[in-house]
Amino acid sequence: GQNIDQPTEMTATEGAIVQINCTYQTSGFNGLFWYQQHAGEAPTFLSYNVLDGLEEKGRFSSFLSRSKGYSYLLLKELQMKDSASYLCAVKKAAGNKLTFGGGTRVLVKP
Amino acid sequence: DAGVTQSPTHLIKTRGQHVTLRCSPISGHKSVSWYQQVLGQGPQFIFQYYEKEERGRGNFPDRFSARQFPNYSSELNVNALLLGDSALYLCASSFRALSSLNTEAFFGQGTRLTVV
Numbered sequence: 001g002q003n004i005d006q007p008t009e010m011t012a013t014e015g016a017i018v019q020i021n022c023t024y025q026t027s028g029f030n031g032l033f034w035y036q037q038h039a040g041e042a043p044t045f046l047s048y049n050v051l052d053g054l055e056e057k058g059r060f061s062s063f064l065s066r067s068k069g070y071s072y073l074l075l076k077e078l079q080m081k082d083s084a085s086y087l088c089a090v091k092k093a094a095g096n097k098l099t100f101g102g103g104t105r106v107l108v109k110p
Numbered sequence: 111d112a113g114v115t116q117s118p119t120h121l122i123k124t125r126g127q128h129v130t131l132r133c134s135p136i137s138g139h140k141s142v143s144w145y146q147q148v149l150g151q152g153p154q155f156i157f158q159y160y161e162k163e164e165r166g167r168g169n170f171p172d173r174f175s176a177r178q179f180p181n182y183s184s185e186l187n188v189n190a191l192l193l194g195d196s197a198l199y200l201c202a203s204s205f206r207a208l209s210s211l212n213t214e215a216f217f218g219q220g221t222r223l224t225v226v
Contacts, residue, residue, distance in 0.1 A: 004152075033215070042200055042217040043153070087152055091213075096166035097143065098202070098215060100152030 004101035022088035030093040114218035131186040133201030142184040145200040
């Protein structure tokens with residue numbers, strides 16, 4: 001099976017930086033996704049890491065270390081609209097599916 | 111270009127009834143996956159279809175079935191509905207089967223099913 005762990009909830013101030021960690025245990029790792037999901041809406045694709053290192057996309061960056069089974073999503077210059085759940089999902093080479101963590105609810109305060 | 115579209119957006123059904131949910135993938139995408147998301151949890155995988163064949167099945171009872179049509183759209187069917195089937199049902203579209211490297215998945219807006 002797979003274990004994907006991420007914190008349940010985080011609070012940060014507008015303009016600040018927040019780092020959401022995700023650890024996983026899996027065999028046949030074939031990539032890790034980060035999605036943003038606002039309440040009552042569908043997940044929106046943020047990033048996909050398959051190789052070690054940092055991927056930067058504007059205010060959002062995602063990091064992967066395959067040897068450590070670890071990823072993080074970094075949100076910079078936080079805005080109120082960034083208040084949402086952030087989902088970490090792992091893809092395996094076999095099985096044709098994404099396995100999601102429980103999501104991290106981020107609350108941005110003024 | 112239209113993204114992943116799902117219908118209906120909301121649905122209320124009674125216990126014991128059956129339901130059919132529909133999904134149209136992004137144009138050019140040949141793979142569709144279905145996920146169930148219960149409130150407060152991450153999505154759980156139900157099925158994946160690629161080129162009209164089932165390529166993966168999650169840990170769901172036989173009451174759940176799906177199929178993919180020649181135009182790559184898909185239907186998810188749930189029979190004998192239970193209260194616990196109340197959830198957001200998400201469809202994800204990808205160009206290839208998800209087992210392929212560098213294949214990303216994009217979600218539709220979901221169908222919120224309430225079973226009463």
